[in-house]
Amino acid sequence: MVSIIEDVQVRKILDSRGNPTIEVDVITWNSKGRAAAPSGASTGSYEVVPYPKGGIDEVVSEMEDLIASELIGMDAEDLVTIDEVLKEVDGTDNLSAIGGNTTVAISMAVAKAAAASYNMPLYKYIGGNLVNELPFPLGNMMNGGAHAGINAPDIQEFLVVPVGATNISDAVFANASVHKRLKELIQSKDSNFTGGKGDEGGWVPNISNDAALEIQARACEEVGDELGIEIRPSLDIAASELWNAAEQKYIYAQDGIKRDTGDQIDFVKDIIDTYNMFYVEDPFDESDFGGFSQLTAKVGDKCLICGDDLFVTNKELLAKGIEMKAANAIIIKPNQIGSLSETYATVKLAKENNIVPVVSHRSGETTDETIAHLAVGFSSPLIKTGAIGGERIAKLNELIRIEEELPNPTMNKF
Ligand SMILES: O=C(O)[C@@H](CO)OP(=O)(O)O
């Protein structure tokens, strides 16, 4: 009982897009845990609501005392009960009264305070003493869609994974090298390229989706050969953003093409085959479990098909996906579900069913490094957290530090 909560403090801070976000300090008699919530731009419809109507100001001015008075005296180790209390205080199904970002920041800060009470890093507190696996970083190279401006590709994220890396340091530097190479390759295609970047630090080129796919593959090959590390291309299509329900079509504005579900299956399968894609996230609209199932049946033996908006880190939606064989990977974003204990339950269900959990950042981030610890603590084979930019490298550099601390570090397996 060394981790009794003595105070909870809530403040408004900046996120990487210049928007306000919430930061929470949880104080025990001998420690402090601090965590900040991220925010999405291409959010899933079934995510919890991030803030009450009055936004963060309402949380800070009207709810801090109420929440603090509920949690003071509780043991930070008892995270499940604390998360339940927060849900009770909220009283709604979607956390709209106090906000899922409020509850998740508290939940993560509570876990960090509990770990700090025992003088332990969070990853070890969560994963135990024998934890020794580092996740492969899914690095963001080019941005389109909701994370970029006009004239960008429609596909939201062109990602790479250095699958041949044998340690995290080589892995993150390999990604950074591909990012650099891509700048040169974009310049060679588009003489007007300004070097502009999207929300997650990927370049925003004014080129077609096909051209972006081609240079992504070329950069992987060239840099992979130079470094002697196999690097594979990956995508987040974020197809819910392209889906037009009235037309029942995916709209590719940059290419002037519309695709129905059948066309979309063929299109994505063709990309996977042509470019030997390692991972494809959200290839269909968030409501289309059937489309996911068809694609996974066709290519699931050679490519990770990952649900983000499809599952929103929700155990029930994942259970449906497991039953329908909709995907073989799931994005794990704690603020989609609003608490760390529920995040853990979803990760557990995924692992029990051979679904790869991919711990992920959001497009709006802070320098909070919690997800690096979650990826190691959950033994997640992949972490999606950008490649460059202060709020992205906060996580990557933390992974380098964690690797240094581990007695027998090894890269995770798939
Ligand atoms: O779609 C995604 O996977 C995320 C993070 O890359 O974007 P957002 O945070 O905007 O939902």
Ligand SMILES: [Mg+2]
């Ligand atoms: Mg996504």
